[in-house]
Amino acid sequence: xxxxxxxxxxxxxxxxxxxxxxxxxxxxxxxxxxxxxxxxxxxxxxxxxxxxxxxxxxxxxxxxxxxxxxxxxxxxxxxxxxxxxxxxxxxxxxxxxxxxxxxxxxxxxxxxxxxxxxxxxxxxxxxxxxxxxxxxxxxxxxxxxxxxxxxxxxxxxxxxxxxxxxxxxxxxxxxxxxxxxxxxxxxxxxxxxxxxxxxxxxxxxxxxxxxxxxxxxxxxxxxxxxxxxxxxxxxxxxxxxxxxxxxxxxxxxxxxxxxxxxxxxxxxxxxxxxxxxxxxxxxxxxxxxxxxxxxxxxxxxxxxxxxxxxxxxxxxxxxxxxxxxxxxxxxxxxxxxxxxxxxxxxxxxxxxxxxxxxxxxxxxxxxxxxxxxxxxxxxxxxxxxxxxxxxxxxxxxxxxxxxxxxxxxxxxxxxxxxxxxxxxxxxxxxxxxxxxxxxxxxxxxxxxxxxxxxxxxxxxxxxxxxxxxxxxxxxxxxxxxxxxxxxxxxxxxxxxxxxxxxxxxxxxxxxxxxxxxxxxxxxxxxxxxxxxxxxxxxxxxxxxxxxxxxxxxxxxxxxxxxxxxxxxxxxxxxxxxxxxxxxxxxxxxxxxxxxxxxxxxxxxxxxxxxxxxxxxxxxxxx
Amino acid sequence: xxxxxxxxxxxxxxxxxxxxxxxxxxxxxxxxxxxxxxxxxxxxxxxxxxxxxxxxxxxxxxxxxxxxxxxxxxxxxxxxx
Numbered sequence: 001x002x003x004x005x006x007x008x009x010x011x012x013x014x015x016x017x018x019x020x021x022x023x024x025x026x027x028x029x030x031x032x033x034x035x036x037x038x039x040x041x042x043x044x045x046x047x048x049x050x051x052x053x054x055x056x057x058x059x060x061x062x063x064x065x066x067x068x069x070x071x072x073x074x075x076x077x078x079x080x081x082x083x084x085x086x087x088x089x090x091x092x093x094x095x096x097x098x099x100x101x102x103x104x105x106x107x108x109x110x111x112x113x114x115x116x117x118x119x120x121x122x123x124x125x126x127x128x129x130x131x132x133x134x135x136x137x138x139x140x141x142x143x144x145x146x147x148x149x150x151x152x153x154x155x156x157x158x159x160x161x162x163x164x165x166x167x168x169x170x171x172x173x174x175x176x177x178x179x180x181x182x183x184x185x186x187x188x189x190x191x192x193x194x195x196x197x198x199x200x201x202x203x204x205x206x207x208x209x210x211x212x213x214x215x216x217x218x219x220x221x222x223x224x225x226x227x228x229x230x231x232x233x234x235x236x237x238x239x240x241x242x243x244x245x246x247x248x249x250x251x252x253x254x255x256x257x258x259x260x261x262x263x264x265x266x267x268x269x270x271x272x273x274x275x276x277x278x279x280x281x282x283x284x285x286x287x288x289x290x291x292x293x294x295x296x297x298x299x300x301x302x303x304x305x306x307x308x309x310x311x312x313x314x315x316x317x318x319x320x321x322x323x324x325x326x327x328x329x330x331x332x333x334x335x336x337x338x339x340x341x342x343x344x345x346x347x348x349x350x351x352x353x354x355x356x357x358x359x360x361x362x363x364x365x366x367x368x369x370x371x372x373x374x375x376x377x378x379x380x381x382x383x384x385x386x387x388x389x390x391x392x393x394x395x396x397x398x399x400x401x402x403x404x405x406x407x408x409x410x411x412x413x414x415x416x417x418x419x420x421x422x423x424x425x426x427x428x429x430x431x432x433x434x435x436x437x438x439x440x441x442x443x444x445x446x447x448x449x450x451x452x453x454x455x456x457x458x459x460x461x462x463x464x465x466x467x468x469x470x471x472x473x474x475x476x477x478x479x480x481x482x483x484x485x486x487x488x489x490x491x492x493x494x495x496x497x498x499x500x501x502x503x504x505x506x507x508x509x510x511x512x513x514x515x516x517x518x519x520x521x522x523x524x525x526x527x528x529x530x531x532x533x534x535x536x537x538x539x540x541x542x543x544x545x546x547x548x549x550x551x552x553x554x555x556x557x558x559x560x561x562x563x564x565x566x567x568x569x570x571x572x573x574x575x576x577x578x579x580x581x582x583x584x585x586x587x588x589x590x591x592x593x594x595x596x597x598x599x600x601x602x603x604x605x606x607x608x609x610x611x612x613x614x615x616x617x618x619x620x621x622x
Numbered sequence: 623x624x625x626x627x628x629x630x631x632x633x634x635x636x637x638x639x640x641x642x643x644x645x646x647x648x649x650x651x652x653x654x655x656x657x658x659x660x661x662x663x664x665x666x667x668x669x670x671x672x673x674x675x676x677x678x679x680x681x682x683x684x685x686x687x688x689x690x691x692x693x694x695x696x697x698x699x700x701x702x703x
Contacts, residue, residue, distance in 0.1 A: 040641070071661045228678075232681065235664075
């Protein structure tokens with residue numbers, strides 16, 4: 001970090017100082033950088049450097065705990081102020097928090113805090129007996145540890161009405177005890193895990209968890225601690241982790257006051273899919289399981305969809321022809337996001353800042369509830385300049401990092417539980433009990449029923465050709481003939497009048513399996529000859545085969561056939577389907593070392609009943 | 623590096639950390655610098671360790687009574703493999 005420009009602004013008493021301070025503070029990762037920025041901020045205050053934006057009133061923040069809180073408090077104060085939430089800080093003495101909280105006349109209560117940050121001592125979070133003591137005994141002590149922390153928090157809240165933020169406990173990162181650490185609650189490892197979990201799950205709404213255990217794990221266990229700084233100055237963690245801890249604390253303090261973001265506005269080309277739909281066409285955009293890049297875009301859509309399920313509204317803002325922009329949402333089989341997921345769809349040639357400004361009254365929300373995501377720096381810049389209330393996220397160059405960028409943006413985090421949530425929990429519980437009862441029936445039929453499977457069968461279409469060809473060239477086990485075909489050959493089949501070809505997609509309540517089965521048949525007089533029948537083994541025993549046969553019979557009858565012929569060509573890998581046609585009701589008509597031939601007469605064929613809900617069948621207008 | 627060169631490097635770090643300029647000499651100590659309190663000390667040490675690529679042992683920095691002795695300590699730790 002180059003601090004010279006900032007110092008120069010300070011010396012020149014230039015109010016630009018504050019915005020550069022904010023930028024540098026957001027970027028700072030090192031202890032000494034943040035410390036310097038904080039020192040310069042205090043200097044600016046001392047010199048009464050004018051500030052363009054007025055600050056909110058100061059939050060009265062008390063920090064107490066089992067550590068030296070110096071310089072942690074300095075960082076928290078700095079970060080909170082830079083984010084627009086200046087604090088007046090009261091500091092507890094080193095390891096005096098229990099007395100400060102229990103004593104009604106303590107300075108803590110004189111201070112009348114609005115927010116209390118408590119860092120309990122990890123030395124008091126350990127099992128005091130033997131590693132081999134009975135589990136019930138160890139658990140009782142862990143429970144007492146949790147109760148005493150909850151008591152402290154409740155007491156502070158009762159007396160002051162302050163929101164309480166408590167840090168949980170870092171886990172050990174040394175090999176001590178070996179694998180045995182996971183086999184007894186007497187180890188610090190297991191004891192603290194238990195306490196952390198129970199503390200979080202039992203915390204009342206006024207108590208917020210500052211998840212130090214998570215921060216340390218994210219940062220790296222070995223780098224999270226610094227024994228020397230404990231011995232020398234009773235620091236809670238290593239200097240590097242302290243920066244993260246202070247950031248988290250400031251983030252929690254700010255989120256007590258700050259309104260949540262509600263809308264995620266998405267660019268389309270190279271954001272939701274690879275390529276430009278208007279140039280590359282529906283078949284040309286990169287999306288879906290055919291290529292790694294396509295998978296990355298699909299994963300991004302899936303994550304965005306999960307945000308929608310958490311309650312985030314989704315909107316689209318794209319420089320595009322409306323019809324072209326809508327097409328993938330309506331027609332692309334690999335799209336996760338569909339038109340019904342989008343609350344406002346703007347595809348036109350107006351500046352994006354204008355489009356987002358129009359969305360605000362449409363959705364009856366303030367512009368500061370909007371977050372805009374784009375891969376194009378120029379579009380981000382326009383929104384920053386002309387709709388500065390909107391938070392922007394510039395996606396990096398690699399779509400495999402998109403999900404992580406949103407996951408780390410910290411803009412759509414659920415807040416603490418409310419009474420309403422608690423009510424929902426009890427409703428949910430009865431629902432869960434009902435479900436558990438239902439699913440206790442263990443036969444295959446009710447299991448398949450419970451999967452809520454849905455399937456779509458589609459004749460070969462250009463957009464599916466890459467995935468179809470990929471499966472044809474990759475599938476070995478559930479593959480009756482192992483006929484390989486390139487994309488061009490698949491396209492030839494698609495266009496040949498005497499061939500039928502279709503693919504099957506399957507999803508269930510656990511997720512979308514995508515395109516999992518491919519069938520090619522040749523019509524020859526009164527016979528439909530099965531040229532290719534393959535399926536992904538992931539969906540074995542799900543009755544997909546039965547629906548495929550139903551479809552084959554239906555198409556055969558439509559094309560005037562009275563019988564279906566199937567052949568099995570053995571390979572070293574497809575033994576599993578050697579008797580497949582027999583199982584499906586076909587009759588063996590000829591057999592040699594290299595080939596088994598079967599037939600199915602359609603006069604007597606009855607469609608097989610399945611638990612799959614068919615959304616569509618092939619060669620039908622959808 | 624010798625003591626004078628170390629002190630010259632230290633001067634840059636101090637210029638960064640302290641707002642009021644301090645001219646370092648071998649004889650100067652924390653008592654002589656109003657801004658050098660226990661808080662700035664922690665930050666100073668983080669910067670010094672980062673800049674010189676050294677790690678002090680527990681408790682030894684406080685045994686250095688002035689900048690000259692501190693520079694010698696840095697030299698000693700720098701010469702370690």
